[in-house]
Amino acid sequence: MAKSWAKFPHADKKFQYTAVALKKAWDRLHKGDSEPLPKNEVVIDAWIAFHAGEFQTAAKLGVEAGTEGVNVANKSQAIYANYLEATDQIKLELFEEVAGRAEQSQLAQPKNANAYYWQAYALGRYAQGISIAKALSQGIAGKVKTALETTIKLAPKHADAHIALGAYHAEIIDKVGAMLGGLTYGAKKDAALKSYQAALKLNPESAIARIEYANGLVLLEGKKSLKQAEQLYAEAANCEPMDAMEKLDVEQAKAELED
Numbered sequence: 001m002a003k004s005w006a007k008f009p010h011a012d013k014k015f016q017y018t019a020v021a022l023k024k025a026w027d028r029l030h031k032g033d034s035e036p037l038p039k040n041e042v043v044i045d046a047w048i049a050f051h052a053g054e055f056q057t058a059a060k061l062g063v064e065a066g067t068e069g070v071n072v073a074n075k076s077q078a079i080y081a082n083y084l085e086a087t088d089q090i091k092l093e094l095f096e097e098v099a100g101r102a103e104q105s106q107l108a109q110p111k112n113a114n115a116y117y118w119q120a121y122a123l124g125r126y127a128q129g130i131s132i133a134k135a136l137s138q139g140i141a142g143k144v145k146t147a148l149e150t151t152i153k154l155a156p157k158h159a160d161a162h163i164a165l166g167a168y169h170a171e172i173i174d175k176v177g178a179m180l181g182g183l184t185y186g187a188k189k190d191a192a193l194k195s196y197q198a199a200l201k202l203n204p205e206s207a208i209a210r211i212e213y214a215n216g217l218v219l220l221e222g223k224k225s226l227k228q229a230e231q232l233y234a235e236a237a238n239c240e241p242m243d244a245m246e247k248l249d250v251e252q253a254k255a256e257l258e259d
Contacts, residue, residue: 008054019041022048022051029051046072053243053247055077070102075114078122081125103115113150148164166195167215192220
């Protein structure tokens with residue numbers, strides 16, 4: 001881990017949960033990742049830190065908690081790397097570390113849906129960082145698809161995995177075309193749209209589901225989808241964030257609308 005991670009720039013008292021408040025809000029906060037409520041107090045503390053935007057503390061506590069804390073460690077590190085790490089090389093290293101740790105935890109907990117999801121998320125973001133074309137040549141695409149399909153098999157209501165699967169299809173079609181994408185990587189436009197719609201149905205209050213759906217539409221349909229994409233971004237910008245991660249999503253949507 002980098003010596004000192006950048007601070008979450010939108011600290012807010014309403015994102016600071018007590019253990020009791022966290023348990024009450026858990027279902028809503030974890031509608032995206034279907035993470036079960038932990039019993040371990042250190043892991044609860046790690047999640048409290050995560051939701052408040054104290055990502056480095058959350059990752060550290062998660063790692064220290066061992067097997068039970070691996071998902072909070074991976075989520076904290078992946079979300080931090082995606083939104084707040086400014087140095088590209090460090091960002092890639094953080095994603096690689098998450099992917100490796102997630103793969104290890106699949107061996108210890110083969111039925112842990114998020115062990116597969118965080119591997120897929122980290123590899124997907126890593127691929128975007130090095131370029132999708134380079135990632136395809138390294139065989140990353142197959143790993144991402146398998147991990148996401150495993151996540152959904154283990155947790156069918158995992159909205160975030162449906163989002164990521166939609167992005168998988170859309171980005172491959174954008175890079176290599178529909179025909180090669182379909183034949184070589186099993187990427188299909190209708191599967192992408194279906195995945196995005198499934199995610200929104202499972203997690204209707206999600207800003208990131210709308211952002212990724214908008215991005216996917218632009219990749220798949222170009223200019224003719226711009227109006228729908230803008231509408232999705234506007235809806236995302238108006239979502240009510242319940243924690244630090246959701247706040248980062250909403251701010252991303254606002255920034256996109258201003259461009």
